[in-house]
Amino acid sequence: MTWLRGGSGRRGTGTPWSFLHSEYPAAASTLDQLLAHRALSDVDVARIGRLLTHAQADPARISAAAAEVMTAGAAAGLHRSAQHDLPGERLAQHNLEYGQVRLGRVVPTAAGGFGATRDFGIDRDVLRTSLLVVGPPGSGKTRSFGLPVVEHLVLTALTNQASVLVVDPKGDDFAYAGWFDVTLDPLAPTAGLSLYGGSPAPEVAADRLASALLPPTTSDDVAYFMDASRNALYACLAPFRLAFDRWPTVRELLALLRVEQGTVDKVRAALKGRDSGESRRLLASRAAQRDARLDPAASMIERLGLLDRPRLVQLLDHQQPRFEMAQLNSPVRVRVALPESEYPDASRILARLLVSQFVQLTSAANTNRSIFKGLVIDEAGRFVDDYVARGVQKLRSNNAGLVLIAQTLSDFPGHVRGTVLGSVGCKAVFGGVDPADAAVFSRWFGDHWVDEVTHGQQRSYSHSESRQGEQEGYRLGDSVSTRRVERPRWSVSEIVSGLPAGHCVVALSRSTGERSPPFLVDLRG
Structure with missing residues (x-):
């Protein structure tokens, strides 16, 4: 689960297209000449390697891919952005x-x-299980x-393997030129x-729009109103x-919800000859609901x-152009800058809407599993509702995952x-968190057996003979005792005040169920 190989983009002394030498020399x-002359970036190597290996099983596809390599060279299978790499210096090693x-x-x-210091990193299989920071x-x-992580997914999208x-929420934490389509x-x-x-x-x-509009928490006595709101929508x-074979605009939807007669009449007129009566019944039910x-x-x-x-x-x-969540089924890079200072409530609504739409898309049976789909949410606690929380487990089998970044667990709704x-x-948890949060992570990280050594003094009786005669009495001596006890791997106090700056405690898992123990990571540099 930790970083094991360098970032050259080469597999040992071979290349991802070594199998071409026999049939498409x-x-x-x-490609070998381009690589030797350093005309291929690691993005090109990974992208072209994926293009060829995915076509390898189909004679028609591999023939077309080889022909594209001959004509396009380093531009074979190029991403929609036509980028071979990201502008500027990279923030991490990939x-x-x-x-x-x-x-x-x-x-x-x-x-x-x-037992020894080693490089630490994560891969997309780890991200499939989702990450909470x-x-x-x-x-x-x-x-x-x-x-x-965002830089890695952005680069991976350029290789046509991720979206x-x-x-x-702040609008500028991820605003890097050339990173997003x-x-x-x-x-x-x-x-x-x-x-x-x-x-x-x-x-x-x-259902998705109602979940974004309505408060993330509710008491039992107002659950009726939330269900009625969904029915009204x-x-x-x-x-x-x-x-009209399209969705209403914001103002058209507001007019329908308010049962403004002019808008309702336009819908009824357009339904003539197209409706068996069910749509008219729905419009009438909303009018009756409004008149209650x-x-x-x-x-x-x-x-x-x-x-x-x-x-x-x-x-x-x-x-x-207009972005729709279904576009994430192809390699695309999207950033949403939320103007919370200008539109705080509306920004939260939009964020919750996008997050729920992502989970809806990636947990669907027809989602594109051939590419990894990642959602990175800063200040995530305000935007995760029950639907999203329940949907996380479905993502790993569909080659998707969430990265949830939060200041405290209390940002998430209690339920x-x-x-x-x-x-x-x-x-992953950083030092200085609230003791309540530290207690939660301490329990999740579990206990382990350690040797507890106790030092003390032991009183013993002694008897000896000498020329002066017999001597007897008591004397004190050091004693050491050891026992096996169970202790937290990371205690609350260690998490709150014992982690150095720039360090965190991380526990990872894979989609296969394999898990790592929690370990301390130095993230500086």
């Missing part, structure tokens, strides 16, 4: 052939399981974990966002979708109204903390 020679990124060095400890402000969790979505920023829009995630089904779109979306003494969807309507702002409407309804901790396979 000209293509193999072309091995793209093996899918690894180096993060630091393991520090030998009694609890760590390693908790540390106080200024601990370096974003710089030490978030940025290297990545980064939720950036799509940037969603309401304050500087260059692409739009689909409010419905490209979903073809009204019931799915209604469906009663508006399904007829509109059938009538207390409209159970009133709160959701007000929260949807938070998105009815000029810049947000531009992002959600008018900006082209999902246990689910998040139980579902996430990899956990």
Whole structure:
């Protein structure tokens, strides 16, 4: 689970296209010469290697791939961005052939399981089990974990082996030039966002949108209102979708939820000849719901109204091109800059919507499992609801994973903390966290057996003979006793105040169920 190989992109003395020499020697020679003249970056090597090895089993595909190598050379199978590498100096060391990124060095400890210092890194199989990183402000969790992992996934996307979505609440932590194909920023829009995630089904779109709009926690006495809100959304979306074969804009949806007569009449007119009566019944049910003494969807309507702002409407309804979550089934790099200082509540709604859409996409039966799909969320506690927490375990079998970065576990809603901790396979904690958080991690890291040595003094009776006669009496002597006892691998006090700056305790797991003991990692440099 730790970093084992260098970042040259070469497998020993061979190359990923060695098998070409027997049947396509000209293509193999072309690549060998490019490599010898250093005309191939490690991104090119990994990308072309993937192109050829994936085509190897199909004679028609491998023939076409070899021909592309002959004509395009280093540009064979080029990513949509046409980039061969990222601009500027890399922040971390990467091995793209093996899918690894180096993060630091393991520090030998009694609890760590390693007897010598060694490089530490993670790969995409580890990320498939998802990763939770908790540390106080200024601990370096974003710089030490978030940025290297994002850089690795961005590079891997250039090799056509991954897609990545980064939720950036501050708006500038991951804003590196040339890293992303799509940037969603309401304050500087260059692409739009689909409010419905490209979903073809009204019931799915209604459920995801309602989950984003409604508060992440609720008491039993208001659960009725949340269910009624979901029903209200469906009663508006399904007829509109059938009538116009598209989703409503923010303002059209608000008008339908408010049962504004002009908008409702337009939908009913468009339904003539296309509806068996079910859509009209849904519209009537929403009208009856609205006319009740207390409209159970009133709160959701007000929260949807938070998105009815000029810049947000531009992002959600008018900006082209428009990003839909289904695009992550191909190698694409997306960053979402949330303007929390300008639109705090609306930003949280958008973030929760994107996170739930990602889980919905990656846990679906028809998701593209041939590429890894990663979601990196800074300040993740505010954006994870019960649906996301439950969906984490489904991701590993679909070649996807989450990286959740948070200042404290208390940022997560109380009813999902246990689910998040139980579902996430990899956990990392920095020093200085709240003692309550440290206690949780201490329990998760478990206990181990140690030798407890006790030093003391023992009183013994002695008798001796000499020329002066017999002598007897008591004397004191040192005593040492050892016993096996069970102690926490990492105690609460060690986690809170015993970890040096730039260090964290990490426990990893793989998709096969293999787990590592928690070990101390120096992330500096």
